[in-house]
Amino acid sequence: MMKISTKLTLYFTITVFILEVFILFFLHESIVNSRIREEVNSIQSRGESHHDVLEDHYSRQTLEHIALMESKTDTTVVVTDNQMEPIIASDRILPEMEQIIDKTSLNSSFYPNSRILEDNYRKNDYIATVSSFHSDSQAGYIYMFKNTGSLRALISELNSHFLIAGVLSLILMVFIHFILSKLLTRPLVKMKTATEKISNGVFNVRLPRAGNDELGQLSSAIQKLSDDLETIKAERAEFLANISHELRTPLTYVQGYTTVARREGIAEQERTKYLQIIEEETETIVKLVENLFELAKLDENTFTISKESFELCPFLNRLYSKVNPAFLNKKMRLHVKCDTNRIIHADPIRLEQILLNLLDNARKYSLEETTVTLTAIPDSKNVTFTLVDEGFGIDQTSLPNIFNRLYRVEKSRTRELGGSGLGLSIVKELVEAHKGEITVRSTSGKGTTVQIHIPIKENAT
Template sequence: MTIIEFSLFFVLYTNISNYQIDEVLDGLLSRGGSHRDVLEKKFDEATLNHVALMESEAITDVVITDEQGNILSSSSSIDSFHRELIQEYRTSPKYKGIIVEEQWKTSPYVATLSPIMINGELQGNVYMFSPSSIIRDLTTHLSRQFIFVMVLILVVTMIVVFTLSKLVTKPLIRMKEETEKLSNGETNVELSEHYNDELGVLARSINRLAEDLERMKQERNDFLSSIAHELRTPLTYLKGYADIASREQTSEENRRKYLEIIKEETESLTTMIQQLFQLAKMDENTFAIQPESCKVKPLILDAKQKLYPLIKTHVAEVRIDCPEELEVYADPIRFKQVIMNLLDNALRYSGRHPSVWIQVQKLHMKVLITIRDEGPGVPEESIPYLFDRLFRLDKSRSRNSGGTGLGLAIVKEIVEIHGGKVEAKNQNGLCIQVSWPKEGSL
């Protein structure tokens, strides 16, 4: 800003000073032209004396010569500068008035020449002289004014710049400090959002970031705590039953019973670890799917067949209502995984002899898959958390009455990766609806 201001002041000063100098020179030339006009009308001794008398009281001087350069009249005494200039300039081009000396910085005078033409013939010249000190005083005065104004504006500019810089950098420094706290793991960040500009937007973004980091930190801690709890329980069973089975006094029948329990817990642990691995891949965006056009009903029937042992154990009824030719755009393996997880959830938690209804409907751009059971449903306040990882309605659920708490979370991730949506609601039991893209709409 200082460089710009200095440049502008220099240009402005140069233009104004040149204008003032040109005005002085043009005024001197115009004054000489006026005397020349008077003398062209009456070129006699009385007029010569009258012109000289007019300039005698002015700061400027006039010298009138004949065509040979002889001095006819002057308003003041003639010095060597006057004589040298008169001898050097006796005529002007095309007999027009000209400026014959304009070096006001080094010469004592600036001068003009106005030829006296009578009947087309040169009769003499009018020389006008003005002390160069007039122009020097003018430029000096102008320079002082410009310096004063320039210093004043420079000071004001510095004050404004430093004030604005302080106002701007203060919240930025504050934001820098808070972001450093975020990088060190501290999430108790609170920045003022009252700015109605980009700083306000940035402050709000940092506050939202701090809130998200705090939420993610809490979710991570809860998740790790839940995982530790979920792993501790089956490991305790494994260790306990292994100790009992290894005792010599344990009967062969009890040993087989305990080994079967150990096998079940091992399978449960394997399932949980596989599900955790799948969720980790989803979080890292490395969970690959290979979608293709596939018919819905065969995939659902295949998923039902894989769960036949569970259906038989619960003496359950599974009804399927699906058009034969209806297709979706999905990875067949992941689609069956979704159906199996939802069906498994419905069979386990809808009471004795459960009845589950799978209905598939064709919508405009989607396929709506509804899995409804006739169980007790879930509390309304728990529905928003139903698809959260490790969420369970019964926090103390035993190994015989519950799964890993990851199945519905995996369902949600797979459906959303395919561009679909899953939601739950109570409707004479728990009803889960999956909105899946049709062919070519993914």
């Protein structure tokens, strides 16, 4: 597998290298061309000035003067007559010069102005221009030659400069790209290690904050995931510890009373009492296990709420008939107020489960001779259930915790009443599954008010 940093380095470098080759090539060509142009222009204009002088003052002396002047420079002038026969030259006429002159003689047309004969510095040893002159006594041509040796030397020096610059910048580029891609991929590698750790069950990973770009966001998302998983892990451990504790207590009772009940010579009345306790404790265990199963289903999202349309007030009246005997048993009063009947769209079984749980709490955590009132007020979109009791109430420090699983305000008292602390957490999950809201207000010693809003429209999501 090729590392992503290596890949990035490679791609960057290849791209920039191609660009660099193009740029250097064009730069090189234009420098060389403008240099050649300069050289050609300079011999051409010198040839023209010789031409002017010769047309005005053609004489042997002038010719010699011109030859003398050019012999001091690195250019060579050759003056010929009409037949391309040299009259005078500033230097020895080398074979290649002769060749150039011969070539022009083949094309014997008259050159009115100066002309470039050769500017290909790569192929030829000379660049050359020609111009014709026409004085009273003589007509002919002035050839200017310049050796390309110095030009070539210059260009080869330029080439080596370009080569060094190219190679150096390539090395620098590879280095920079390598560093850059390392910087870019380092957080990725860290995240990879972190996710590997998470998948191995180690949730306390720490990723450095990596800015606010996509990488940074990914990094904080992974960080959040690991934090959440850690919280869940801790919660689960605590929950399991609590459950085993909750189960152990009734099971200890069952075990203890079974031993006592089996003793011989025990009064029948005693035995019945012990068996009754065993039965009650077993009921507690069954209820606890049922509730846990309910919660497990809620957690797994395997349960579905199946909504249907039904009438609100008859539903509440049926509920009233169901629970009122328990209230009467405890010498308590229960009022159900449903002034506005309406067809609502909800899951009747789940809604009943919610209200039964709340009514159960209101009854359990109240003294005799108190009143519990359940009011249902529908509006166009929601129904609001308000359940008011005159019971023990919940103190302000415990109030935020009552929806936690297995949480009970006063462990000893609620245990006597058979509570396991799961009712309200189930209620909350069910209300949320209906996309509803639940709020609890309570004053210690005065009573508790629980309010639930639930959407009742058919198309309400």
